[in-house]
Amino acid sequence: MPQVDPGMPPCPTRRGVLTAGVGLALGSVAAMSLAACGIRLEDDAPRVPLIPTRAPISGEAFLIALWRHSDDLAERATSLGGAATGVPARLAGLHRRQVSVLQAELLRLGVPQKVLDDASAPSATPTTTTPPTTGAPTTGTATGTGTGTGTAPVAGPKALAAEEASDLGPTAIASLATVPSSAVPLIGSVLAQRAAAATLLGAPATWPEPAWSAPSLAASYLESTRAAVYAFEVVAAQSPTGAQRTLALATLTTLESRASEQESLASASAGPPALGYPLPFAVTTPAAARRLAARVLTDLRASVARDLGSTNGDLGPLGALVQWLAATEVLGSRWGVPLAAFPGLT
Structure with a gap:
């Protein structure tokens, strides 16, 4: 019987060849x-x-940048110190809430935890104290590219306002239109929060003129604005003197201007206003008028936030709704409505 040479590999059997091939x-x-x-x-x-x-999911880079910038804004707002009831201190808490919720939303949308860990890891490049040449503006005008850079030094409330507004650069609304439709109300409310914060810190963002191609959408938003206008006519009537009357008239003017804008955008789609709208309770005193103001603005904020999901990516309505939501958040804050991390959704 022939001997097998130990230095040679064994020859494969016919069965082994067939098995490996299969x-x-x-x-x-x-x-x-x-x-x-x-x-x-x-x-x-x-x-x-x-x-x-x-x-990557649609709009992933934009969403991750917004999430990371929320963390940076929380640190910046905290660094300003001040009273716990002051705007910076309240914003610090809101931004920490945004970090948590946005991370959960990214995971829900299918972004792997590893991607988020990599995005939040410290940069390998040493940082310097030299201000960046791009990113957050040094004034209150929103001239960023849609996400903050998180590297400009904090030098007071207006510098924080500029950082807030840097998320509202010229590409922000276009980026919002690319995110999954289920996330549009949440992310739109974050952009509205940024705009409201910039205004309350004394450096309001600027907004481009909306290009509107859906008059019927404007008409659908108009009714809630008209109801708010009617309610504030009552608030003003029951606020006969002092700072409350001044605030009531200013709020009424803002809402009337919004209703007029929506009527113009809606064109022939806008029907005539109702003669009156139901109020949630009787208003016969200044105290009741103040309660009505807070209630109406809270309800209007929720209505505008819900409408964010109705635009189907149309940049005109989407940008206008973010702007209206931000303005409503500012109005509500002046009437004692607590600021929200996600205006209208919380």
Whole structure:
């Protein structure tokens, strides 16, 4: 019987060759099946032939930048100190809430935890005290590119206002339109919060003139504004003197201007206003008028926030709704309505 040379590898049997061939074929079929079913590997997984890597969700970079900037804004607002009831201290708490909720939303949308961990890891590049040449503006005008850079030094409330407004740059609304539709109200409310914060800190953001192509949408938003106008006519009537009357008239003027804008945008789609609108309770004293003001603005804020989901990515209505939501948040704050991390949704 011939002896096997120990220095030579054993010859494969016919059964072994057939088995290996079948195994390779089945592996290829399985890989192709996974790819066909849309399965994606995690970003840090080893590359497997025929299985595509994970594709980022729509608007992922914008969402992650907004999430990270919330953390930076919380630190900046905290660094200003001041009374616990002051605007910076209240904003610090709101931004910390945004960090938590936005992270949960990113995970819900399918962004892997590894991606979020990488985004929040300290940069390997040493930071300096030299202000950046791009990113957050040095005044209250929103001239950023849609997300803050988080590197400009804090030098007071107006510098914080500029950082808040830096998330409202010229690409912000276009970026908002790209995020998954289920996330639009949440993210739109964050942008509105940024604009409201900038205004309350003394450096309001500027807004582009909206290009509107859906008059019927404007008409659908008009009714809630008209109801608020009617309510504030009552508030003004029951606030005969002093600072409350001044505030009531100023709020009424703002809401009348919004109603007029919406009527113009709605054109022939706008019907005539109702003769009156129901009030939640009787208003016969200045104290009741103040309660009505806070209630109406809280309800209006919620109504505008809900409308954010109705635009179907139309930039004109989307930008206008973010602006109206921000303005309503400011009005409500002046009547004692607590600031919200997600105006209208909390």
